[in-house]
Amino acid sequence: MNGASPAGVPILRLGDVLVTGLLNELDDKSAVAFSEELTARITRDGARGVLIDISRLEIIDSFVARTLMELTTMARLLGARVIVSGMRPPVAITLVELGLQLTGVETALNAERGMAALGWRQNSPPPEGALA
Amino acid sequence: MSTTEAEAEAEAATSTATATATSTSTATATGTATEADIGAEAVARERVAGALRTDADVIADRWVQLQLAQPTWDGAVRETELREEADALVGALASALDSGMPVRHAVGGHRELHRAVTELSLRRAREGVSPTATSLAVLALKEALLEAVRRGPGDHSELFGSALLVNQLLDSAGALSFETYVEGREEIIRRQSRQLLEVSTPVVRLWRHVLAVPLIGTLDTARTQVVMENLLQAIQEHEAQVAIIDITGVPTVDTAVAQHLMQTVNAVRLMGADCLISGIRPSIAQTIAQLGIDLSTILTRATLADALDAAVRLTAASSGAADGSGVSVGSGGSLGTVRPGGPLADL
Amino acid sequence: MHDVRTEEDLLTIRHAVRAATLREGFSIVDQTRVVTAASELARNAYIHGGGGTLTVESLTRPGGGIRLTIRDEGPGIADVEAALTDGFTTGAGLGHGLGGARRLMDEFEIRTAVGRGTTVTVTRRAGR
Numbered sequence: 001m002n003g004a005s006p007a008g009v010p011i012l013r014l015g016d017v018l019v020t021g022l023l024n025e026l027d028d029k030s031a032v033a034f035s036e037e038l039t040a041r042i043t044r045d046g047a048r049g050v051l052i053d054i055s056r057l058e059i060i061d062s063f064v065a066r067t068l069m070e071l072t073t074m075a076r077l078l079g080a081r082v083i084v085s086g087m088r089p090p091v092a093i094t095l096v097e098l099g100l101q102l103t104g105v106e107t108a109l110n111a112e113r114g115m116a117a118l119g120w121r122q123n124s125p126p127p128e129g130a131l132a
Numbered sequence: 133m134s135t136t137e138a139e140a141e142a143e144a145a146t147s148t149a150t151a152t153a154t155s156t157s158t159a160t161a162t163g164t165a166t167e168a169d170i171g172a173e174a175v176a177r178e179r180v181a182g183a184l185r186t187d188a189d190v191i192a193d194r195w196v197q198l199q200l201a202q203p204t205w206d207g208a209v210r211e212t213e214l215r216e217e218a219d220a221l222v223g224a225l226a227s228a229l230d231s232g233m234p235v236r237h238a239v240g241g242h243r244e245l246h247r248a249v250t251e252l253s254l255r256r257a258r259e260g261v262s263p264t265a266t267s268l269a270v271l272a273l274k275e276a277l278l279e280a281v282r283r284g285p286g287d288h289s290e291l292f293g294s295a296l297l298v299n300q301l302l303d304s305a306g307a308l309s310f311e312t313y314v315e316g317r318e319e320i321i322r323r324q325s326r327q328l329l330e331v332s333t334p335v336v337r338l339w340r341h342v343l344a345v346p347l348i349g350t351l352d353t354a355r356t357q358v359v360m361e362n363l364l365q366a367i368q369e370h371e372a373q374v375a376i377i378d379i380t381g382v383p384t385v386d387t388a389v390a391q392h393l394m395q396t397v398n399a400v401r402l403m404g405a406d407c408l409i410s411g412i413r414p415s416i417a418q419t420i421a422q423l424g425i426d427l428s429t430i431l432t433r434a435t436l437a438d439a440l441d442a443a444v445r446l447t448a449a450s451s452g453a454a455d456g457s458g459v460s461v462g463s464g465g466s467l468g469t470v471r472p473g474g475p476l477a478d479l
Numbered sequence: 480m481h482d483v484r485t486e487e488d489l490l491t492i493r494h495a496v497r498a499a500t501l502r503e504g505f506s507i508v509d510q511t512r513v514v515t516a517a518s519e520l521a522r523n524a525y526i527h528g529g530g531g532t533l534t535v536e537s538l539t540r541p542g543g544g545i546r547l548t549i550r551d552e553g554p555g556i557a558d559v560e561a562a563l564t565d566g567f568t569t570g571a572g573l574g575h576g577l578g579g580a581r582r583l584m585d586e587f588e589i590r591t592a593v594g595r596g597t598t599v600t601v602t603r604r605a606g607r
Contacts, residue, residue: 089364
């Protein structure tokens with residue numbers, strides 16, 4: 001079930017966690033389609049966690065902010081915890097100046113930290129040469 | 133975009149019109165005087181241009197000597213550089229006069245001459261030469277040039293006409309030089325104050341995944357902005373989990389700065405790290421309280437040491453715990469209360 | 480001059496404004512501020528004003544900068560004070576569009592009349 005969704009954004013499943021990311025060229029229609037697709041997948045896959053990586057987003061305006069907040073609330077109602085990871089520094093500065101704090105949205109510095117927070121971690125020994 | 137271009141064109145058109153008008157009126161004025169005056173101007177022009185061509189080296193040498201002899205000379209610009217400047221400017225003056233451009237517009241309108249004058253002034257601004265010395269340098273060229281003109285042929289009235297032309301030409305060069313010098317100094321001041329801001333807001337790594345910004349002295353909006361940008365950048369680079377802003381050394385803040393500090397805390401949280409503020413003085417606490425900011429979401433500690441202690445606990449807790457790690461919750465989450473799943477997850 | 484008629488136009492505008500901020504030598508944070516403000520204002524014109532136009536100009540004054548003018552012929556805004564207040568919304572955003580754009584820019588000017596459309600002009604200086 002991996003691959004392009006109607007919104008053009010792939011949603012991957014890793015155990016009971018859904019992993020996805022927002023692209024910079026996201027228009028309003030795609031954002032709405034993405035929301036619908038993701039909530040449908042949470043129910044169908046019985047996901048307990050969702051990681052949305054936004055490290056490629058160069059701007060977040062109030063529309064995208066609203067989308068992220070609504071997604072978080074909907075996912076919670078469906079029993080999944082959402083973590084938004086990888087927000088760029090200029091985007092964070094602009095958001096707070098806009099007056100948007102993404103109330104209720106959990107954030108993580110990068111996808112790895114976000115996945116760890118969702119309880120998805122490497123328990124097996126790391127491959128040769130990799131850092132623990 | 134099109135508007136700007138249109139405006140620029142309109143502006144260019146206006147300035148051309150002004151230039152034409154001026155030169156026309158000059159011509160009329162001389163015309164109503166005598167035909168001889170126009171001839172005199174041409175003679176003066178040819179005479180000065182001739183001196184610049186035949187005596188170029190002599191004039192340049194003399195100018196360099198005059199500058200070196202000035203009491204304000206401090207050696208900031210080397211003699212070889214002076215000589216290069218002199219050659220460039222003398223050459224530019226000659227070609228400006230040859231171009232037939234009206235003398236009063238030559239410095240502003242002749243590309244080569246304009247560049248020679250601005251480069252000379254910017255170099256002095258950069259080397260820290262005083263404004264007086266810079267003005268005197270340009271005026272010294274007047275002396276060198278007049279001496280050369282006097283050596284040439286012609287009667288007194290021709291000499292007077294040439295002197296007048298040299299004055300016109302070099303006075304406008306002096307004006308441009310001074311303007312450029314001031315702009316150059318201002319640019320240097322702007323750059324230095326930016327650099328000063330950068331060095332006065334260092335971000336230091338205190339522990340694994342723990343960063344701190346010790347702030348000392350008065351905080352204004354510009355500095356708080358730099359703090360925010362530097363801190364967020366460092367958090368990304370070091371993959372930091374906790375950032376400490378220590379304001380022990382800050383005597384007081386105004387409401388705008390207090391608001392910026394709170395924005396910084398929120399921005400750090402949006403990036404997925406925690407932010408602690410330490411060393412808040414009573415007067416600052418008062419300002420923050422008067423702002424009516426909800427402090428329940430802001431982590432504070434009395435001293436930097438306490439803050440570091442809390443930060444280390446935070447990072448240790450998250451690397452050991454199964455979850456709740458390295459995650460920040462927008463408004464509502466705070467130290468020790470990072471809830472897996474948030475309030476509605478257990479529904 | 481850029482049209483603000485479709486959702487695709489919103490993306491085109493972001494690109495155009497980003498390119499303009501790059502030409503002016505804006506820092507990455509200032510680029511983001513200006514592009515975000517443009518996005519908010521263009522969306523306002525698209526949703527509330529029934530479409531409009533956006534003009535990008537570079538300032539010729541010392542230091543440089545950017546001026547954006549967003550114009551629509553929509554219904555206009557009856558209560559400008561209220562529209563500038565955070566949380567005020569009649570549409571799909573978060574009600575931070577106008578007020579937020581004002582905070583992100585150095586200068587903000589709005590001209591509006593009921594039934595006669597809205598024009599917002601914002602500027603941001605470079606190299607602050």
